[in-house]
Amino acid sequence: MGPVQGARRAPLGREHELTTVSHRAAFLAAAYGHAACHASKLALPLVTLSAGAEAFGVTPERMGWCLSAFTLGMGATSVPAGLAGDRYGSGRVLTVFFWALGLAALGCARVESFGSFLLAHAALGCAAGLFHPAGLG
Secondary structure, three states: OOOOOOOOOOOOOOOOOOOOHHHHHHHHHHHHHHHHHHHHHHHHHHHHHHHHHHHHOOOOOHHHHHHHHHOOOOHHHHHHHHHHHHHHHHHHHHHHHHHHHHHHHHHHOOOOOOHHHHHHHHHHHHHOOOOOHHHHO
């Protein structure tokens, strides 16, 4: 019986060795992506509830719908992101994650109405949901 194969045909236990520059670069990209994912999940809701409610002239309770939209968007894309990572590779899904997160964050920054912000924040959640399956892959 041969050795069990890990990611990219590496023997089990060796798939996480950072021996080449490309492996280290991939690790750093995943680490920074993880930080960006959690920043969008943890820091932005604090801004969303306080400053966002004031900017759009709505109550903090109404801004809670934006947080719910983010969470639902993140949950909706997690499984498809895992399937896409298996099919197309984690690197490609991480690339889509970085672009989607950046575009969605710009969308959140540029909107002028509560309804538009709700949609942009849902898109930010969808983008954040792309990270974990690919990053862990």
